Amino acid sequence: MSATQNTPLHQEVITTGGHNIVGGLSRVYHCNHYNAYLQMAVLLTQGMNNHNPERLLTDSVTSLVRLLKQRGYTEHDLLHEFSYNGFGFLQQLDDNTWETPNSHYGESLCVHGKPQKSCYFTSGYLQGLLEKTVIETECKILGAKTDKFIVLDEPLNVEHYLTGEFGLQTVIPERFAFEGCQTFATGVNEEQIIASFKTLPLYGKYGAGESGLIEIFGAVLTNHFADYYNRISYETYFAMRDMGILDEDSKEMFIQAGHICAFNTFGRIMTSSQWYDVVAPQCVSREDWLHGMVAIINILGWGIYRIEKIVPETEFVVRVYNSYEGVGFRRIYSRLNDKNISFLAMGTALGLVHLLWKVDIRDKPALTPEFYVNQFNNPNNSYSVEQTHAIAAGDEYDRFIVSK
Amino acid sequence: MPDKNIYVISTEALFKALNDKRKKHELPEIENSLVASKLGILFALKTNGLVNFRCEHVELNDSQLVVLQDILDQHFNAEMISEIRELISAQELLQKGIAANTRPSSSPEGIGFLSKLKGFLKVKATVQGSPA
Numbered sequence: 001m002s003a004t005q006n007t008p009l010h011q012e013v014i015t016t017g018g019h020n021i022v023g024g025l026s027r028v029y030h031c032n033h034y035n036a037y038l039q040m041a042v043l044l045t046q047g048m049n050n051h052n053p054e055r056l057l058t059d060s061v062t063s064l065v066r067l068l069k070q071r072g073y074t075e076h077d078l079l080h081e082f083s084y085n086g087f088g089f090l091q092q093l094d095d096n097t098w099e100t101p102n103s104h105y106g107e108s109l110c111v112h113g114k115p116q117k118s119c120y121f122t123s124g125y126l127q128g129l130l131e132k133t134v135i136e137t138e139c140k141i142l143g144a145k146t147d148k149f150i151v152l153d154e155p156l157n158v159e160h161y162l163t164g165e166f167g168l169q170t171v172i173p174e175r176f177a178f179e180g181c182q183t184f185a186t187g188v189n190e191e192q193i194i195a196s197f198k199t200l201p202l203y204g205k206y207g208a209g210e211s212g213l214i215e216i217f218g219a220v221l222t223n224h225f226a227d228y229y230n231r232i233s234y235e236t237y238f239a240m241r242d243m244g245i246l247d248e249d250s251k252e253m254f255i256q257a258g259h260i261c262a263f264n265t266f267g268r269i270m271t272s273s274q275w276y277d278v279v280a281p282q283c284v285s286r287e288d289w290l291h292g293m294v295a296i297i298n299i300l301g302w303g304i305y306r307i308e309k310i311v312p313e314t315e316f317v318v319r320v321y322n323s324y325e326g327v328g329f330r331r332i333y334s335r336l337n338d339k340n341i342s343f344l345a346m347g348t349a350l351g352l353v354h355l356l357w358k359v360d361i362r363d364k365p366a367l368t369p370e371f372y373v374n375q376f377n378n379p380n381n382s383y384s385v386e387q388t389h390a391i392a393a394g395d396e397y398d399r400f401i402v403s404k
Numbered sequence: 405m406p407d408k409n410i411y412v413i414s415t416e417a418l419f420k421a422l423n424d425k426r427k428k429h430e431l432p433e434i435e436n437s438l439v440a441s442k443l444g445i446l447f448a449l450k451t452n453g454l455v456n457f458r459c460e461h462v463e464l465n466d467s468q469l470v471v472l473q474d475i476l477d478q479h480f481n482a483e484m485i486s487e488i489r490e491l492i493s494a495q496e497l498l499q500k501g502i503a504a505n506t507r508p509s510s511s512p513e514g515i516g517f518l519s520k521l522k523g524f525l526k527v528k529a530t531v532q533g534s535p536a
Contacts, residue, residue, distance in 0.1 A: 044442065
């Protein structure tokens with residue numbers, strides 16, 4: 001456990017138990033591909049009775065911004081942090097109009113459907129900042145030059161959802177040093193990798209002329225609110241369940257989001273110059289690449305990943321202590337019996353295995369949508385994933401088995 | 405009654421037609437399993453009924469075909485009216501009940517899938533107007 005202060009932010013970044021906490025809220029790195037896919041999955045429920053996904057996508061961040069304000073954030077802090085976390089550059093044009101000349105959500109979020117206004121997150125962020133209802137009026141996705149937002153003179157009615165008390169686990173076993181862990185012979189030095197990747201500029205720059213985006217590894221990242229993801233994912237999943245949708249279908253949508261995340265983020269990291277400078281020289285086997293990527297995952301704020309078992313091309317078992325999905329679930333909802341519930345981690349564990357044992361990322365394939373459909377996600381030669389332990393269900397950690 | 409008609413559609417052919425259409429418009433392909441999940445979810449939400457697109461074939465009635473066309477347009481950015489028309493083979497077109505058999509093809513009650521989509525299926529007259 002350590003506290004680090006490697007940021008130009010006014011707020012300290014506290015790294016503890018695998019979480020990166022700013023202003024009391026856990027932050028997690030995710031790429032534009034994941035954000036786009038997840039938002040699309042949430043918006044599948046558009047038009048459903050008593051469920052309003054647009055409001056969900058908007059209001060879920062409003063509540064979090066309010067918490068930051070309660071913890072001393074000023075307007076300047078919030079605007080600065082918007083850019084620092086990679087959401088773009090947010091500026092006021094007049095009393096009732098704001099815009100983002102560059103924004104994460106306004107630029108590359110159209111996935112399968114017809115293009116539509118996409119900056120629900122930015123609207124919600126502004127709502128929290130201004131304590132008024134905000135709607136997006138123009139969006140770059142639809143060809144506008146900037147995303148524009150107007151402030152309505154309407155009171156906000158936003159639910160505070162982080163109501164549960166659930167602390168992070170403080171005693172986490174060291175790598176390879178827990179009961180049931182296989183004996184590994186790997187030259188991959190996790191501490192060295194973490195130290196090296198932590199020096200990368202994983203933040204956006206704030207100010208006129210700056211994009212406020214985090215562009216690295218050929219992807220666009222955000223350092224997002226973990227509980228924003230949790231709220232929008234689980235509310236949508238439960239709404240689908242209540243509507244009688246097959247679990248198989250609804251879970252696939254969210255697990256697929258993680259799988260796409262692994263393909264795009266992990267895949268791009270594993271073909272990056274930084275990877276080849278630091279990690280690849282430590283790797284002899286494909287399984288070493290699994291160890292190397294898990295080291296990097298451990299700086300993303302997703303919790304602490306500990307590999308338990310690897311049988312080459314057959315089985316991969318990993319535990320996640322303080323998984324942000326499990327912890328967030330317990331802070332928002334009651335304990336659950338269903339253990340297959342950490343969708344992002346399920347999808348990324350599966351995707352990590354597919355990157356090494358299904359396709360071979362060491363060959364540096366072009367990570368195109370066509371490659372994803374025809375090779376990476378092709379049902380032939382695919383693995384399956386099962387979650388055997390879940391913090392959401394009261395277990396000490398999340399645990400995933402990826403196997404043939 | 406418009407929903408007495410049941411149309412059998414091969415899911416594999418449907419997904420292929422969808423991706424062909426998307427590729428034609430320079431949109432990326434979507435893998436079949438994901439299309440199946442997404443269609444299943446959207447169908448349930450929009451019709452309050454379950455249709456399993458993971459099966460080899462699905463059987464859809466008039467209203468459901470309208471929903472399918474709308475979903476493909478809105479959620480997959482693919483206008484598929486003519487493609488779906490081609491997928492529906494006359495041999496697989498079944499007729500349930502007898503009410504439709506006696507209704508003239510020009511009936512003002514013709515508010516089913518065929519009329520909603522303005523001549524969507526060329527065999528309309530045969531199906532709705534001519535008793536076997």
